[in-house]
Amino acid sequence: MKTFKYFLLVALLPVCNSAFAQYDDNGYYHPEYSPQGQTRYTEYHQTSYEDYTEDWGIFYLEYSPLQLVSTAKGVDNRLFHTATVGFSYAFQLGDSPVYLDAGFETSGSWFSKRYNDGLKYSMDVYHSKIPVDVMFRWNFSENFAIAPYAGMYLRLNIYGEEREKDNYGNTETWELFNSDYTNDDDYNRFQFGYQAGLRLIIGGCFSIGAAWKQDLSSFCTYYDEYTRKEEKEKFQGFTFSLAYCF
Secondary structure (H helix, E strand, C coil), X not given: XXXXXXXXHHHHHHHHHHHHHCECCCCCECHHHCHHHHHHHHHHHHHHHHCCCCCEEEEEEEEEEEEEEECCCCCCCEEEEEEEEEEEEEEECCCCCEEEEEEEEEEEEEEEEECCCCCEEEEEEEEXXXXXXXXXXXXXXXXXXXXXXXXXXXXXXXXXXXXXXXXCCCEEEEECCCCCCCCCCEECCEEEEEEEEEEEEECCCEEEEEEEEEECCCCEEEEECCCCEEEEEEEEXXXXXXXXXX
């Protein structure tokens, strides 16, 4: 019997040693110490790391019904139909879902209105922007992710023109950023503003999104004879985008 107990003890020693090895000095359980636990531990961390996409880029097209809003009371906002083509690249900040997203885009904005007296007024503006955002991206699966973002932009107004056409076909034209041709309005070449939005990434490479964008500096400064003070106009509104991610 003693011999049998001795051999039983020898046989159980490796098992006991393996079991105790799963606990540290403070008595906490560590499944990664076991071969099976180690596999689960490794797979968990690999899956968590793959949830974070490394640097990625995006080409996008946007449509924006932007409004030119005046600080003067009683002045109607002008709705500009805006089309944009752009590119941005998101740089991952460490092993995390946080990115610094920077890009470049070019837009055209158009407004026109015919008044009761038959006069038609129109304005075209062409501009480029450099947006810089902090973006988060969470991959819920290989085919779906969400990417909310917020940041600032710098806009360069390249060219602008306003026109008035009467009932007789006579047209008068002013260049917005040429002081020799404009009225008393003062149009700014450079502007800055903020934006916040959300992208839904579908199929791993396509994206739909929406954002709110608003100027912080004025597009136009003018003297209002009714309020008898200087008033300002700024662009603001929602944008809707379709994109290809890579």
